[in-house]
Amino acid sequence: MAPLNDTELFRSILRKSTNIVAIAGAGLSAASGLSTSGIPTFRDAGGLWRSHDAMSLATPRAFFKDPSRVWQFYHYRRETALKAAPNPGHLALALLSVPEHLKIIAPEAKFTLVTQNVDGLSARASKQVSPLREPELFEMHGRLFDTICTVCNDRKANFNSPICSALAGTEDNLKNDSNIPLEDLPRCSKCAGLLRPGIVWFEEVPHHLEEIKKIVDDADLALIVGTSSTVYPAAGYAHEIAEHGGTVAVFNIQRSDNDDLAHFLFIGPCATTLPHVLL
Ligand SMILES: CC(C)NC(=O)[C@H](Cc1c[nH]c2ccccc12)NC(=O)[C@H](CCCC/N=C(/NCCC(=O)O)S[C@H]1O[C@H](COP(=O)(O)OP(=O)(O)OC[C@H]2O[C@@H](n3cnc4c(N)ncnc43)[C@H](O)[C@@H]2O)[C@@H](O)[C@H]1O)NC(=O)OCc1ccccc1
Numbered sequence: 488m489a490p491l492n493d494t495e496l497f498r499s500i501l502r503k504s505t506n507i508v509a510i511a512g513a514g515l516s517a518a519s520g521l522s523t524s525g526i527p528t529f530r531d532a533g534g535l536w537r538s539h540d541a542m543s544l545a546t547p548r549a550f551f552k553d554p555s556r557v558w559q560f561y562h563y564r565r566e567t568a569l570k571a572a573p574n575p576g577h578l579a580l581a582l583l584s585v586p587e588h589l590k591i592i593a594p595e596a597k598f599t600l601v602t603q604n605v606d607g608l609s610a611r612a613s614k615q616v617s618p619l620r621e622p623e624l625f626e627m628h629g630r631l632f633d634t635i636c637t638v639c640n641d642r643k644a645n646f647n648s649p650i651c652s653a654l655a656g657t658e659d660n661l662k663n664d665s666n667i668p669l670e671d672l673p674r675c676s677k678c679a680g681l682l683r684p685g686i687v688w689f690e691e692v693p694h695h696l697e698e699i700k701k702i703v704d705d706a707d708l709a710l711i712v713g714t715s716s717t718v719y720p721a722a723g724y725a726h727e728i729a730e731h732g733g734t735v736a737v738f739n740i741q742r743s744d745n746d747d748l749a750h751f752l753f754i755g756p757c758a759t760t761l762p763h764v765l766l
C-alpha cells in the first residue's frame with residue numbers, strides 16, 4: 488500500500504504509541520550549515536571531499552595509510568560543525584525527549600533518538616530544550632569532538648579549534664592535501680601517542696548496539712529521518728520494526744530505499760516537516 492502523508496492520521500497513531508524511536512541521518516543536519524548548501528550529506532557533491540570519496544576516508548585502513556589526510560578530512564568536518572547550529576528538525580526531535588512535552592502528544596510513550604550523525608547537533612539541541620536533562624540519545628557512529636589515543640586508548644572530548652596548530656587553515660583548502668608530519672598531528676596528553684577521531688569507521692562495530700537492539704525490538708513507531716538507509720546495521724532497523732507490526736514514518740527530501748516499507752512518507756526538508764508533523 489502506498490505510504491500516506493496524512494498528518495492527522497499520523498498524529499492519532501503517535502498519540503496511541505508506547506515506544507517511539509527515531510533513526511536519523513545526514514539529512515537531519517543538512518539545513519544547519521552556514522553556507523547555503525548547509526552541512527554536506529555524504530551524497531552531496533557526489534560524496535566527495537577534495538577529490539577523495541568521503542566514505543573511503545572513513546576506514547581504519549585509510550587512517551593508518553595516511554593519518555595526515557584523514558585528520559584534514561575530520562578537521563574540516565569539526566570546523567564545519569562548530570560553525571553550525573541545531574535546526575528546527577533537531578529541536579522538534581529533542582522536544583520528544585522532554586517528558587512534559589511528550590506527555591501532551593503521546594501520553595503513554597517513551598522516546599529514543601538514534602543518530603548516525605557525528606556532528607553533535609542533536610546533543611546540542613537537547614541541551615537547548617532541556618539543559619538539565621541527559622537526552623535519550625544514542626550517537627551510534629561516534630562523535631567528531633571525541634578523540635581516541637591509538638596507543639593507550641584514552642577517549643576524550645576535545646572541542647579545541649583547531650585541534651592542533653598544524654591543521655589550522657587546512658579546512659579552507661578544498662583542493663589539495665598538505666602533508667602534515669606525524670609528530671605534528673593531534674597527540675595524546677597522557678602518552679603522546681597519535682590520536683584518532685572518536686568516530687566509528689566502516690568495518691568497525693557501532694556503539695550501543697545492545698541498547699539499540701532492545702529499543703528497536705520494543706518499538707511500535709519509527710521515525711526514519713533524513714537517511715538514505717544504505718549503511719548497516721542502522722539501515723536494517725526500520726525493516727525490523729515493520730516486521731514486528733510497528734508503524735514506520737519516513738521524513739526525507741526525496742524518495743529513498745525505505746519507502747516501500749513506510750506507512751507514512753513526509754517528503755520535504757525535515758527542518759520543516761518534523762516541526763509541522765510533531766509539534
Ligand atoms: C556502505 C554499506 C553497504 N556498508 C555498510 O553498511 C558497512 C558494512 C556492512 C555491515 N553490514 C552489512 C550488511 C549488508 C551490506 C554491508 C554491510 N557497515 C559497517 O561497516 C558498519 C559501520 C558503519 C558505520 C560507518 N561510519 C559512518 N559514519 C561515521 C564516519 C563519518 O561520519 O565519517 S556511516 C555514515 O554513512 C552513512 C551516511 O548515510 P546518511 O546519513 O543516510 O547520509 P546520506 O548522505 O547517504 O543520505 C542523506 C539522506 O538525507 C536526505 N536529505 C538530504 N537533505 C535533506 C533534508 N533537508 N531533509 C530531509 N532529508 C534530506 C537525502 O535524500 C538522503 O536520503 C551514515 O550512517 C553515516 O554515519 N560496521 C560493521 O558492520 O561492523 C561489523 C559489525 C557490525 C555489527 C556487529 C558486529 C560487527
Ligand SMILES: [Zn+2]
Nearest residue numbers: 636639675678
Ligand atoms: Zn595515549
